[in-house]
Amino acid sequence: MKKTVFAVLLMATGVATPAMLAAAPQEEAKTESSKEIVLNSFKDNWMISLEGGADFSLGRFDSNASFGKRIAPVFGLNVEKWFSPVIGLRLGADYYGIKGAALWGHGVSNEMLDNTYYKQSYGLIVPGLDVMGDLASLFCGYRERVYSPILYVGMSVPVGISGEGDIPSWANMGMRGGLLNRFRLSDAWAINLDLRFDVLETTVSNEGNHGKAFSALVGVTYKFKDRGWKSPEIPVVAPVVGKYSDAEGDALVAQLRDANRKIANLEQQLAECKNRPAEKVVEEPAPVVTVYYNINSSELQSKDRVVLRAVAKAIKANEGKKYVITGYADSETGTAAFNAKLRKARAERVYDALVSYGVNPDQLEQKTSDAKLDRFGSYILDRAATISPAE
Numbered sequence: 001m002k003k004t005v006f007a008v009l010l011m012a013t014g015v016a017t018p019a020m021l022a023a024a025p026q027e028e029a030k031t032e033s034s035k036e037i038v039l040n041s042f043k044d045n046w047m048i049s050l051e052g053g054a055d056f057s058l059g060r061f062d063s064n065a066s067f068g069k070r071i072a073p074v075f076g077l078n079v080e081k082w083f084s085p086v087i088g089l090r091l092g093a094d095y096y097g098i099k100g101a102a103l104w105g106h107g108v109s110n111e112m113l114d115n116t117y118y119k120q121s122y123g124l125i126v127p128g129l130d131v132m133g134d135l136a137s138l139f140c141g142y143r144e145r146v147y148s149p150i151l152y153v154g155m156s157v158p159v160g161i162s163g164e165g166d167i168p169s170w171a172n173m174g175m176r177g178g179l180l181n182r183f184r185l186s187d188a189w190a191i192n193l194d195l196r197f198d199v200l201e202t203t204v205s206n207e208g209n210h211g212k213a214f215s216a217l218v219g220v221t222y223k224f225k226d227r228g229w230k231s232p233e234i235p236v237v238a239p240v241v242g243k244y245s246d247a248e249g250d251a252l253v254a255q256l257r258d259a260n261r262k263i264a265n266l267e268q269q270l271a272e273c274k275n276r277p278a279e280k281v282v283e284e285p286a287p288v289v290t291v292y293y294n295i296n297s298s299e300l301q302s303k304d305r306v307v308l309r310a311v312a313k314a315i316k317a318n319e320g321k322k323y324v325i326t327g328y329a330d331s332e333t334g335t336a337a338f339n340a341k342l343r344k345a346r347a348e349r350v351y352d353a354l355v356s357y358g359v360n361p362d363q364l365e366q367k368t369s370d371a372k373l374d375r376f377g378s379y380i381l382d383r384a385a386t387i388s389p390a391e
Contacts, residue, residue, distance in 0.1 A: 040226065040229065040230070042081075043226075044225075044226040044227075045081065045082040045083075045088075045223075045226070045227065045229075046079065046080065046081055046223075046224045047079070047080040047081075047082070047221050047222065047223045047224065048077075048078070048079050048080075048221070048222050048224075049076070049077070049078045049079075049080065049092075049192060049219050049220065049221040049222075050076070050077055050219055050220060051075070051076045051078075051192060051194055051217040051218060051219025051220075052073070052074070052075045052076070052217060052218065052219065053073075053074055053194070053215060053216045053217030053218055054071050054072065054073060054074060054215070054216060055071070055072055055073075055074045055096055055097065055098070055198075055213045055214065055215040056070055056071055056213065056214045056215075057070045057072070057098050057099055057100040057211075057212075057213050058211075058212035058213060058214065059098075059100050059102070059120075059209070059211045059212065060102075060209040060211075061100065061101045061102050061103060061117055061120075062100030062101055062120075063101075064101040064116070064117045065099070065100050065101035065117070065119070065120075069099055069100070069101075069119070070099055070100050071099065072096070072097030072098060072099040072121075073095075073097050074094060074095060074096050074097065074215050074217060075094065075095045076092055076093070076094035076095070076194075076217060076219070077092055077093060077094075078090050078091065078092030078093075079091050079092060080132070080221075082132075084229075085134060085137040085142035085229055086133060086134050086137045086138045086142075087131075087132070087133060087134075088131075088132040088133075088134075089129065089130070089131060089132065090128075090129070090130040090132055090152065090154070091127075091128075091129050091130075092127070092128060093125060093126065093127045093128070094125075094126045094128065095123065095124070095125055095126075096123065096124040096126055096158070096198075096213065096215075097121070097123050097124075098120070098121065098122055098123070098124060098211070098213065099119075099120065099121050100120045101117040101118065101119065101120060102117065102118055102120040103116070103117060103118070121163060122160055122162060122163025123160070123161050123162040123163060124158045124159060124160055124161065125158075125159045125161050126156045126157065126158045126159070126174065126198075127156065127157050127159075128154050128155065128156035128157070128174075128176065129154050129155055129156075130152040130153065130154030130176070131152060131153055131154060132150050132151070132152040132180070133150065133151050133152070134148055134149075134150050135148075135149045135150070135151055136148050136149060142229060144184065144228075145184065146183060146184050147181070147182070147183055147184075148181075148182045148184070149179060149180075149181060149182075150179070150180040150181075150182055151177075151178075151179055151180075152177065152178060152179075152180060153175075153176070153177040154175070154176055154177070155173065155174070155175060155176075156173070156174035156175070156176055156198070157172065157173060157174070158172045158173075158174050158200055158201070159172070172200065172201045173201045174198055174199060174200045174201060175198070175199050176196055176197065176198040176199070177196070177197060178194060178195050178196035178197060178215075179194075179195050180192055180193075180194050180195075181193040181194075181195070182221065187223070187227055187228075188222060188223050188227065189220065189221070189222060189223070190220070190221045190223070191218070191219070191220055191221070192217075192218065192219045192220070192221055193216070193217075193218055194215070194216070194217040194218075194219065195215075195216055196214070196215040196216075196217070197212070197213075197214050197215075198211075198212065198213045198214075198215065199211075199212055200212070200213070288311065288314075288323070288386075288387045288388060288389065289307060289308075289311050289386070289387050290373075290384050290385070290386045290387075291304050291307070291308070291346075291350055291384060291385045291386075291387075292304075292381070292383060292384045293346055293383045293384060293385070294383070295330075295333060295383060296333065296334060296338075296342065297383075298342060298345035298346045298348075298349050299349070300349050300350075300353060305353060308350065308353045308354060308357065309357050311354065311387060312353075312354050312357035312358060312359045313357075315354065315359050315363060316358055316359055316360075319360065319363070321363065321389065321390075322362075322363050322364070322365060322389075322390040323363060323364055323365070323387055323388065323389060323390060324365045324366075324367060324387075324388050324389075324390050325347045325350050325351050325354075325364060325365065325366050325367070325385060325386070325387055326347060326367050326368065326369050326385065326386045326388065327342075327343035327344055327345070327346040327347030327348075327350075327366075327367075327368045327369070327385045328343060328346070328368075328369055328370075328371075328373045328382050328383070328384050328385065328386070329342045329343045329346070329370075329382065329383060330379040330380065330382035330383055331370065331379065331382070332379045339370070340368070340370075343368035343369070343370070344366075344368050346384070346385040347366045347367065347368060347385050348366065349385070350385045350387065351364055351366050354387075365390060373386070
């Protein structure tokens with residue numbers, strides 16, 4: 001059947017296509033942004049930073065100098081190039097002042113700090129190259145943020161330029177790493193807090209051990225245009241859907257089968273209802289009188305006693321007839337055990353009242369029932385006791 005429908009549609013399409021093409025308006029091409037980030041050209045995303053602060057020397061003998069005599073200034077000028085929102089390179093040069101204590105080595109003066117160690121002081125120019133990673137863009141995706149934590153590691157070449165006594169030669173190597181905390185001020189400007197740790201080759205201090213220094217620098221960064229990151233624009237092609245497709249036909253067939261199943265199910269339920277025997281309704285004899293109680297109570301009220309006196313008079317006039325006193329309680333309140341006691345107590349109160357008004361006890365029978373006294377759903381009317389003729 002599908003093949004026949006397809007052939008008819010094909011013929012209809014062949015006839016209708018020219019007219020449709022002639023009448024169809026020309027739609028504008030639509031595009032949407034991809035979720036991917038384009039790697040900008042080499043001339044984009046350049047920055048320059050100027051920073052200054054202090055370093056704290058951690059050399060072999062520096063702990064023998066006081067805290068203040070181990071602090072020296074540090075300045076830096078750096079250029080950054082970011083290849084993506086996550087990865088960038090930083091090239092720059094820093095000036096480090098190194099101060100501390102020494103027994104020997106570079107920058108040692110004749111001034112003694114105590115009876116053993118000498119004052120040490122020299123300056124370094126340190127060109128360096130760092131690989132940088134923006135942790136916020138790495139783990140949370142790219143967007144313009146007020147704060148960006150940037151982790152970096154790199155290599156340096158410390159060169160001695162000043163100092164007392166001998167100073168380091170240029171043939172030295174160093175490694176460094178740190179956390180650059182960048183705070184965005186505008187599209188073009190940001191301020192930085194650079195926390196850095198340097199490890200220098202043994203030839204720098206010439207003390208037979210690696211030199212180490214911790215630095216904290218505050219600086220400002222200017223971002224050259226173009227600064228941001230753009231997503232590629234991809235064309236949006238509207239899907240071409242035929243008026244009568246196989247998928248639509250399959251969906252209609254599935255709906256028809258589902259409707260047939262529902263009809264068969266309803267017909268089966270109707271047949272079962274017709275064949276089901278009618279339920280027998282056993283009607284209890286209507287009570288002569290009903291006495292209603294307050295919630296969780298079995299005490300008779302004065303108005304109830306007036307009614308029971310009249311009932312007692314009628315029962316005594318029919319000495320050959322017996323009556324059943326039935327106690328009830330609503331099942332919406334109280335526990336099952338409490339309600340059982342309450343039903344019995346309510347029947348007993350009516351029984352005792354009738355006997356006190358002269359009714360022969362042999363004419364009375366007591367029982368309880370957990371059935372619904374009221375057939376209309378008002379459980380409040382189940383708080384009662386009834387007096388009915390015995391069968």
